[in-house]
Amino acid sequence: MRGLPRRSRGKIRLYVGTAAMNGENRRRKTRTVRIGGFAHVNAVDVGGDSPVVVQTMWKDRLRERDLEETARRIAALGDMGCRVLRFAVPDLNAAEILGRLAQTVSMPLVADVHFDHKIALRCMDFPVAKIRVNPGNIGDMKKVRAVLEKAADKGVPIRVGVNAGSLPRDVAEKVERGMSRALALVETAERELAVFDEFGFADVLVSMKASGIADTVSANRIFAERNDAPLHVGVTEAGPPIVGAVRSGAALASLLAEGVGDTVRVSLSDSAENEIIAAREICNAAAELAGVSGGPTDRLLRGGVKVISCPRCGRHGFDTHGFTSRWLARLYALDADLTVAVMGCEVNGPGEARHADIGITGAGNRVLIFRRGRAVLAVSAGEADAAFADALEAARIEASPDRPATGKT
Numbered sequence: 001m002r003g004l005p006r007r008s009r010g011k012i013r014l015y016v017g018t019a020a021m022n023g024e025n026r027r028r029k030t031r032t033v034r035i036g037g038f039a040h041v042n043a044v045d046v047g048g049d050s051p052v053v054v055q056t057m058w059k060d061r062l063r064e065r066d067l068e069e070t071a072r073r074i075a076a077l078g079d080m081g082c083r084v085l086r087f088a089v090p091d092l093n094a095a096e097i098l099g100r101l102a103q104t105v106s107m108p109l110v111a112d113v114h115f116d117h118k119i120a121l122r123c124m125d126f127p128v129a130k131i132r133v134n135p136g137n138i139g140d141m142k143k144v145r146a147v148l149e150k151a152a153d154k155g156v157p158i159r160v161g162v163n164a165g166s167l168p169r170d171v172a173e174k175v176e177r178g179m180s181r182a183l184a185l186v187e188t189a190e191r192e193l194a195v196f197d198e199f200g201f202a203d204v205l206v207s208m209k210a211s212g213i214a215d216t217v218s219a220n221r222i223f224a225e226r227n228d229a230p231l232h233v234g235v236t237e238a239g240p241p242i243v244g245a246v247r248s249g250a251a252l253a254s255l256l257a258e259g260v261g262d263t264v265r266v267s268l269s270d271s272a273e274n275e276i277i278a279a280r281e282i283c284n285a286a287a288e289l290a291g292v293s294g295g296p297t298d299r300l301l302r303g304g305v306k307v308i309s310c311p312r313c314g315r316h317g318f319d320t321h322g323f324t325s326r327w328l329a330r331l332y333a334l335d336a337d338l339t340v341a342v343m344g345c346e347v348n349g350p351g352e353a354r355h356a357d358i359g360i361t362g363a364g365n366r367v368l369i370f371r372r373g374r375a376v377l378a379v380s381a382g383e384a385d386a387a388f389a390d391a392l393e394a395a396r397i398e399a400s401p402d403r404p405a406t407g408k409t
């Protein structure tokens, strides 16, 4: 029994007082918190110099009879770049099912718990890798202590998640009297952190989410200047896919380019797979922005597939929309650094496709497949998917001969 007040397990590196703060880089190096790394569960480090971690949340109620299929989908999400996956755990029955799932998958799973500390305690009887719970939401300090003691004992970090829509009453009243929502989020998060400090529990991450872009950016900037807890960044209730991706991109790419944010979740009214694609692209965009502004890029750069596709117009001889929607998830699951061009016609198609590692384009009533700038195959539209799959697998092996296939092409 390790218990409190021990600083709980994990690579905790404090950089208080050594913040790399200047006009362009607001990032204060955070401590590193390890998620998982026990039993069969992967270790994922968040914070410090670790790469920014992409995560998402399971969209459905967990059901016992779906566990096999759920585990299969979790593996596919892992192939796409998801490193941590969160589940809502509304009751003890859900805790049991999540626990059984956690015994079978290597991706670190997170239990999202509200109000009932017994649910958090039960989850930690299984290899559940992180708990999201707010002390203020549990209330009774004896119950909070029980959760923190068990978390310290098991090496389970905790994320405090503050949401602009559910501020404590006194803080909400301050907002009504003129306090900015961003400061209200920070004050609430720091109030929760004070409880962890009181118990000597350091394996804690923080999120402050609002549906507004300005509130999200300001709150995270202010927090990062004053604290060293790793930040989980996201825009809450961002919206339907296009709206949510744009809003999340505007907020999160700015923050990440400044070095603020250690793990990203994009919240969309859409699939977990598309949340992962959006989060990866936001990290890529942030790396490009950081490259321009002199910000830190190392934590954001990641390999993988870059997809270029034409918007389609009246000249198209190949349905780029249908093709990309059929192939997108599979392309993002490829463990290879490849540029893929999907073009509609011979006006711009061959030119773009020639600059990609692999390209496909319409040309009259045929579809051309390009490899490294050369048209290697002309097929009918009906044969295009199969021909592309073969060419893609050849390109993948060439790019990453030692890596196993993950894209299931």
Ligand code: SF4
Pocket: 310, 311, 312, 313, 314, 315, 316, 317, 343, 344, 345, 346, 347, 348, 349
């Ligand atoms: S590549 Fe061809 S089909 Fe696609 S937008 Fe350009 S001109 Fe139109």
